[in-house]
Amino acid sequence: MSTKHAKSATLFIRNREQEQWHNETLWFVRQKRDNMAMRIPEWEDLRELAGKIKMHTVSRLDFYLEMFSSEAERNGITVHWAKDAREHNEIVYSILEKHQVKKLVKSKSMLTEECLLNPYLIEKGIEVVESDLGERILQLMGEHPSHIVMPAIHKKREEVGKLFEEKMDSEKGNSDPTYLTHTARRYLRREFLTADAAMTGANFGVAQTGEVVVCTNEGNADMGTSLCKLHIVSMGIEKIVPDLKSLGVFTRLLARSATGQPSTTYTSHYRKPKEGGEMHIVIVDNGRSEIKGDSEHVQTLKCIRCGACMNTCPVYRRSGGYSYTYFIPGPVGINLGMLKCPGKYYDNVSACSLCYSCNNVCPVKIDLADQIYRWRQNLDSLRKADRTKKLMSKGMKFLFTRPALYRTVLKMAPAINYLPRIFVYNKLNAWGYGRELPRFAGESFTSMWKKGKIRKTNKQ
Amino acid sequence: MSSKNDIINNIRRHVSTEYDMPEIRVEAVKFDNPVAEFLEISRSVGGDAVMLKEGEDINTFIRALYPKAVTVATNLSGITIPSFNPDETDDPHSLDGVELAIVKGEFGVAENGCVWIPQNVKQKALYFIAENLVIVLDKNRIVNNMHEAYERIAASDYGFGVYISGPSKTADIEQALVIGAHGAKSVMIILY
Numbered sequence: 001m002s003t004k005h006a007k008s009a010t011l012f013i014r015n016r017e018q019e020q021w022h023n024e025t026l027w028f029v030r031q032k033r034d035n036m037a038m039r040i041p042e043w044e045d046l047r048e049l050a051g052k053i054k055m056h057t058v059s060r061l062d063f064y065l066e067m068f069s070s071e072a073e074r075n076g077i078t079v080h081w082a083k084d085a086r087e088h089n090e091i092v093y094s095i096l097e098k099h100q101v102k103k104l105v106k107s108k109s110m111l112t113e114e115c116l117l118n119p120y121l122i123e124k125g126i127e128v129v130e131s132d133l134g135e136r137i138l139q140l141m142g143e144h145p146s147h148i149v150m151p152a153i154h155k156k157r158e159e160v161g162k163l164f165e166e167k168m169d170s171e172k173g174n175s176d177p178t179y180l181t182h183t184a185r186r187y188l189r190r191e192f193l194t195a196d197a198a199m200t201g202a203n204f205g206v207a208q209t210g211e212v213v214v215c216t217n218e219g220n221a222d223m224g225t226s227l228c229k230l231h232i233v234s235m236g237i238e239k240i241v242p243d244l245k246s247l248g249v250f251t252r253l254l255a256r257s258a259t260g261q262p263s264t265t266y267t268s269h270y271r272k273p274k275e276g277g278e279m280h281i282v283i284v285d286n287g288r289s290e291i292k293g294d295s296e297h298v299q300t301l302k303c304i305r306c307g308a309c310m311n312t313c314p315v316y317r318r319s320g321g322y323s324y325t326y327f328i329p330g331p332v333g334i335n336l337g338m339l340k341c342p343g344k345y346y347d348n349v350s351a352c353s354l355c356y357s358c359n360n361v362c363p364v365k366i367d368l369a370d371q372i373y374r375w376r377q378n379l380d381s382l383r384k385a386d387r388t389k390k391l392m393s394k395g396m397k398f399l400f401t402r403p404a405l406y407r408t409v410l411k412m413a414p415a416i417n418y419l420p421r422i423f424v425y426n427k428l429n430a431w432g433y434g435r436e437l438p439r440f441a442g443e444s445f446t447s448m449w450k451k452g453k454i455r456k457t458n459k460q
Numbered sequence: 461m462s463s464k465n466d467i468i469n470n471i472r473r474h475v476s477t478e479y480d481m482p483e484i485r486v487e488a489v490k491f492d493n494p495v496a497e498f499l500e501i502s503r504s505v506g507g508d509a510v511m512l513k514e515g516e517d518i519n520t521f522i523r524a525l526y527p528k529a530v531t532v533a534t535n536l537s538g539i540t541i542p543s544f545n546p547d548e549t550d551d552p553h554s555l556d557g558v559e560l561a562i563v564k565g566e567f568g569v570a571e572n573g574c575v576w577i578p579q580n581v582k583q584k585a586l587y588f589i590a591e592n593l594v595i596v597l598d599k600n601r602i603v604n605n606m607h608e609a610y611e612r613i614a615a616s617d618y619g620f621g622v623y624i625s626g627p628s629k630t631a632d633i634e635q636a637l638v639i640g641a642h643g644a645k646s647v648m649i650i651l652y
Contacts, residue, residue: 219643
């Protein structure tokens with residue numbers, strides 16, 4: 001029995017060339033991250049500190065959220081609270097409706113993906129324009145991100161070229177990334193100039209000052225927010241950091257971990273509405289406050305959405321973001337999906353080799369792999385354990401608790417080496433799929449030991 | 461208000477282990493020559509940075525860099541090359557088409573090439589909408605790292621502020637780095 005992840009991954013790796021490109025490209029990003037980390041002697045101290053600041057903030061989240069909202073309000077920002085995705089979408093729409101907004105320009109926000117905001121607003125008749133290049137490409141293709149930082153990492157330049165020919169009137173057959181990016185620049189510039197409102201996510205919300213920090217390389221968040229009078233921010237409750245001093249720790253870690261840059265091009269601090277304009281922050285829970293009470297998984301609330309765990313994950317690199325059933329893929333996505341709805345997203349917990357690489361690169365030291373292991377241990381209680389593997393485990397338990405039977409079976413085992421392949425590599429043996437089994441030795445260690453064939457060798 | 465209460469109460473209901481706020485005292489990287497480091501990093505992130513030579517005129521320098529730029533916007537009094545004052549416009553949209561904007565930076569950060577600009581023009585759109593951006597920066601105002609940077613701005617009262625490190629860029633098509641996504645296609649930092 002294969003999980004949905006395994007089935008989708010089978011499709012992804014069918015295109016060997018694409019699989020190899022995806023794997024190598026993301027590994028290259030991981031290497032850039034390493035180069036950046038190695039330039040900072042205090043890197044590991046920073047990670048430790050960042051993790052501790054986040055755990056502290058999460059444990060006092062009520063206190064910091066109230067501080068954040070009252071400071072923001074004092075600065076003239078309107079703060080809204082949304083318990084779930086529906087309430088978030090309704091709040092955003094009501095603000096847009098009040099301002100008679102026809103066109104909304106957005107910068108990248110995984111939270112609005114989570115809330116399915118775009119289809120909701122489009123249904124209401126609002127034109128929604130994603131302005132991050134990768135997001136725009138996917139929006140025009142009718143698809144969703146396959147990576148949280150590099151959303152269109154699964155797309156080839158030729159596909160983008162073809163799309164732009166159709167949507168942006170670009171030259172036929174030209175798939176040069178520079179040409180295509182500059183075409184999109186011209187095209188999206190018109191959108192920025194004609195938009196009525198701008199929406200951004202938030203990388204950080206600073207409790208002490210009530211400001212929101214947004215990091216981009218393209219400058220799209222700033223183009224939108226500096227041209228439009230209305231700025232709406234969607235922010236998850238876990239984005240809070242206590243003060244500017246803490247923020248310094250996170251801004252040092254974020255871009256280095258995400259893309260291997262010393263900093264994003266733009267790190268924008270929005271503290272007050274622009275002159276004559278309005279700024280709204282929608283603080284969203286949508287299940288996050290529940291996680292606080294889950295001691296085994298509370299650490300996921302530390303996540304700063306850098307994507308480093310995806311870039312390093314051997315399973316993600318070789319199976320692509322779409323193989324996961326939750327909208328956030330990779331190690332952190334596996335955990336977030338399970339926290340959202342285990343019965344729906346349990347397929348992803350198998351997408352992990354427990355290599356622990358994610359734990360080792362995570363800038364806030366989330367115990368990602370440990371959590372995945374724990375989910376797996378609980379699969380049976382969710383009635384989601386693989387039936388074949390369960391049967392095999394039962395068989396093994398039966399065998400391993402009966403020494404006489406075990407010895408007999410072991411004696412006979414080498415015969416498997418001579419069986420026709422069909423008897424070993426078939427549907428009954430999940431472990432024989434996609435890999436070669438080792439050969440059974442002619443004689444067991446125990447039997448060799450008893451016959452004195454094993455000699456102790458003393459060191460020195 | 462009820463949703464706020466529900467969220468806050470739900471957070472409180474889930475009593476978890478309380479973790480203390482760690483003391484933020486980082487033995488952070490410092491440079492023997494922060495200015496040299498700043499210049500090097502600024503170049504490595506796709507931008508450029510130069511130190512104005514003794515006696516060199518900043519206007520001559522900028523003119524030589526952008527000989528063809530017609531639409532130049534600046535509110536800096538020391539700039540004498542033909543330009544207009546962007547603060548005279550009430551509509552940020554009218555700044556579309558500005559070929560060169562010359563603005564002042566507050567301080568630079570050696571470890572990542574960031575320049576802190578608390579909004580010092582009427583329309584912040586200027587920083588992003590101009591095709592090319594020149595940032596003028598006092599060479600004595602380079603800090604080592606982001607910890608020192610945030611210490612500097614801790615007491616300041618900005619409505620909007622931005623760290624800019626190099627030109628606008630993207631790698632969203634096959635991870636191929638392209639300069640000039642939505643913001644400035646070139647950023648030149650002039651230290652004086």
